[in-house]
Amino acid sequence: MPQDTPWTDTTARAALRALFDTAVAAADPRAVLARHLPPKPASGRCIVVGGGKSAAVMAAALEDAWPDVPLEGTVVTRYGHAVPTRRIEVIEASHPVPDANSERGARRLLERVRGLGVDDLVIALMSGGASALLAAPAAGLTLADKQAVNRALLACGATISEMNTVRKHLSAIKGGRLAAAAAPARVVTLAISDVPGDDPGVIGSGPTVPDATTFAEARALVARHGITLSPQVAARLARDDDETPKPGSLPHTEFRMIATPMMALYAMAAKARELGLAPLILGDALEGEASQMGIVMAGIARSVRAHGHPLRPPAVLLSGGETTVTMSAAAPGKGGRNTTFLLGLAIALDGAPGIWATAGDTDGIDGMDEIAGALMTPDTLRRARENGLDARACLAAHDSHGFFGAVGDLIVTGPTLTNVNDIRAIIVS
Numbered sequence: 001m002p003q004d005t006p007w008t009d010t011t012a013r014a015a016l017r018a019l020f021d022t023a024v025a026a027a028d029p030r031a032v033l034a035r036h037l038p039p040k041p042a043s044g045r046c047i048v049v050g051g052g053k054s055a056a057v058m059a060a061a062l063e064d065a066w067p068d069v070p071l072e073g074t075v076v077t078r079y080g081h082a083v084p085t086r087r088i089e090v091i092e093a094s095h096p097v098p099d100a101n102s103e104r105g106a107r108r109l110l111e112r113v114r115g116l117g118v119d120d121l122v123i124a125l126m127s128g129g130a131s132a133l134l135a136a137p138a139a140g141l142t143l144a145d146k147q148a149v150n151r152a153l154l155a156c157g158a159t160i161s162e163m164n165t166v167r168k169h170l171s172a173i174k175g176g177r178l179a180a181a182a183a184p185a186r187v188v189t190l191a192i193s194d195v196p197g198d199d200p201g202v203i204g205s206g207p208t209v210p211d212a213t214t215f216a217e218a219r220a221l222v223a224r225h226g227i228t229l230s231p232q233v234a235a236r237l238a239r240d241d242d243e244t245p246k247p248g249s250l251p252h253t254e255f256r257m258i259a260t261p262m263m264a265l266y267a268m269a270a271k272a273r274e275l276g277l278a279p280l281i282l283g284d285a286l287e288g289e290a291s292q293m294g295i296v297m298a299g300i301a302r303s304v305r306a307h308g309h310p311l312r313p314p315a316v317l318l319s320g321g322e323t324t325v326t327m328s329a330a331a332p333g334k335g336g337r338n339t340t341f342l343l344g345l346a347i348a349l350d351g352a353p354g355i356w357a358t359a360g361d362t363d364g365i366d367g368m369d370e371i372a373g374a375l376m377t378p379d380t381l382r383r384a385r386e387n388g389l390d391a392r393a394c395l396a397a398h399d400s401h402g403f404f405g406a407v408g409d410l411i412v413t414g415p416t417l418t419n420v421n422d423i424r425a426i427i428v429s
Contacts, residue, residue, distance in 0.1 A: 007429035026267035044119030048073030052127030076105030098135035106136035116185035128194030128419035130204025157326035175211035175244030196285030211244035261320035286321035294344025335400030336367025363419035374404035
């Protein structure tokens with residue numbers, strides 16, 4: 001769109017959806033995986049293991065890229081995220097709270113890599129969601145123990161790094177234990193990052209990556225967030241004699257990032273320029289309470305419109321990362337990080353003209369529902385009032401999905417089969 005063309009509700013909505021779709025397309029494993037593969041193995045077996053919301057489509061892309069290589073193995077993905085594969089087994093399991101298939105799948109991966117030799121190659125396909133999808137409890141724990149801790153971590157507002165520090169020390173597969181089981185075979189991990197900072201040890205809780213965190217840190221996190229543990233979990237975290245593999249202990253491993261939040265933001269910035277918008281990437285690792293992030297972003301958007309700082313309109317503010325929503329027993333609610341962010345943004349802007357926004361999870365799931373995110377427009381609050389909704393009451397009740405559903409502005413994509421975390425775009429005309 002030319003720079004001198006007035007922005008309308010229709011053009012802004014179309015631009016926001018185009019920007020979101022661009023971010024998802026930039027992280028499509030079918031488009032990017034082949035260029036990151038290692039040399040084909042000259043001898044030995046090639047075992048494929050993996051976990052995450054993109055695991056099945058990554059496996060299919062690998063099969064397409066290496067049609068002449070004998071591949072075998074297993075990947076675990078979320079229910080509804082499986083795609084047809086010819087040589088690699090796909091198991092579907094639950095996310096974000098693990099189920100029996102999560103445990104079965106994790107045990108199957110460990111079986112696949114045991115007994116390998118130095119001539120064998122393991123390709124590990126990791127993406128967002130692997131932490132819950134690969135749930136092999138450590139000795140002395142049950143799946144129910146891990147499910148209870150997972151729910152508590154999700155509800156207390158812990159960051160993804162904090163959650164994974166605890167998970168690694170309750171697991172038989174996370175924190176480098178899968179790679180340790182595969183030794184002495186070479187292990188090459190291909191990963192799609194869904195975490196702030198792209199830390200390999202945080203993606204899926206790092207099953208193939210040395211772990212620098214400790215039991216002591218996991219205990220401190222549990223105490224800080226006031227999480228009540230079962231006697232079995234407390235006993236597990238109290239020990240220090242079964243630590244995860246530490247840096248330097250897995251020399252047979254290699255890690256390759258095939259898609260990241262920043263790659264998606266760069267693609268969005270290029271698309272924005274095509275649309276006649278000046279892009280500003282604010283960062284790919286923004287964290288904090290979702291509603292408070294909305295207040296901060298509202299201030300920046302107002303500055304762009306009123307003063308042309310930090311850039312002149314028409315512009316778009318782009319950001320990625322993972323905010324948090326701290327729930328309460330009094331208001332269990334139904335809404336995710338992105339719709340909560342947008343509701344906080346709408347309240348802070350209070351109908352300010354010329355500002356539109358979208359926020360969504362690139363995997364198509366914001367929170368617990370099959371909703372990717374939503375759109376916010378200058379008249380969002382007015383339309384909500386016409387539908388009998390109080391925006392502040394909905395925010396307090398954690399009912400952001402209900403709020404945006406009532407005004408007809410939810411984004412529903414279905415499984416995108418990728419995940420580079422949350423993407424936010426705010427157009428200022």
